[in-house]
Amino acid sequence: GENVEQHPSTLSVQEGDSAVIKCTYSDSASNYFPWYKQELGKRPQLIIDIRSNVGEKKDQRIAVTLNKTAKHFSLHITETQPEDSAVYFCAASRSGGSNYKLTFGKGTLLTVNP
Amino acid sequence: EPEVTQTPSHQVTQMGQEVILRCVPISNHLYFYWYRQILGQKVEFLVSFYNNEISEKSEIFDDQFSVERPDGSNFTLKIRSTKLEDSAMYFCASSAGGSSPLHFGNGTRLTVT
Numbered sequence: 157g158e159n160v161e162q163h164p165s166t167l168s169v170q171e172g173d174s175a176v177i178k179c180t181y182s183d184s185a186s187n188y189f190p191w192y193k194q195e196l197g198k199r200p201q202l203i204i205d206i207r208s209n210v211g212e213k214k215d216q217r218i219a220v221t222l223n224k225t226a227k228h229f230s231l232h233i234t235e236t237q238p239e240d241s242a243v244y245f246c247a248a249s250r251s252g253g254s255n256y257k258l259t260f261g262k263g264t265l266l267t268v269n270p
Numbered sequence: 271e272p273e274v275t276q277t278p279s280h281q282v283t284q285m286g287q288e289v290i291l292r293c294v295p296i297s298n299h300l301y302f303y304w305y306r307q308i309l310g311q312k313v314e315f316l317v318s319f320y321n322n323e324i325s326e327k328s329e330i331f332d333d334q335f336s337v338e339r340p341d342g343s344n345f346t347l348k349i350r351s352t353k354l355e356d357s358a359m360y361f362c363a364s365s366a367g368g369s370s371p372l373h374f375g376n377g378t379r380l381t382v383t
Contacts, residue, residue: 190372192313198377199361199374199376199377200374201374202371202372202373207369245313257315257328258305258313258315259315260312260313261312262311262312263312
């Protein structure tokens with residue numbers, strides 16, 4: 157089955173700096189890669205996703221890049237703010253039909269220091 | 271914005287008891303899921319459900335687990351005889367199909383004592 161590795165497990169940055177979180181996946185058939193933000197005790201919330209037919213996607217301060225050959229994808233947050241502090245999870249799946257059997261990484265605790 | 275709703279938010283039960291976790295997916299969604307997250311760990315897939323049947327399940331989803339869509343709105347997860355290691359946050363999720371994303375509920379924290 158799919159295996160997703162995520163690094164780093166913790167990341168501390170100063171407000172205004174950029175943050176980068178990296179994930180690798182093992183199943184070359186995976187074609188859908190979402191990123192979720194989870195605040196303490198709350199639901200995972202989708203912040204951005206990318207499908208394997210594109211290499212990069214951007215939404216304001218957040219961007220995701222995908223390298224299918226190397227089987228890795230990354231989340232980039234620019235101009236970080238204290239409210240960006242949370243646990244971020246990457247995930248991968250084969251979305252045949254709409255079957256979202258997501259395999260998650262172990263998460264990155266991002267702390268943005270004011 | 272429509273949301274996936276889950277009840278209860280917290281369930282405490284004794285080992286060996288049956289529990290039913292309830293979810294109301296977003297109304298026009300067709301695909302339903304249960305995931306769980308043991309405290310401090312990653313989110314894990316349990317089961318997916320479409321067209322009134324299980325479409326896929328993980329090795330975690332053994333004979334002690336079952337899912338049901340008893341009416342047009344609810345989607346339930348039953349654990350027949352709970353174990354201590356079933357203690358976790360259980361998330362229900364749904365999607366509309368096509369390229370629409372997965373939406374998670376707020377979760378039910380299950381504590382087995």
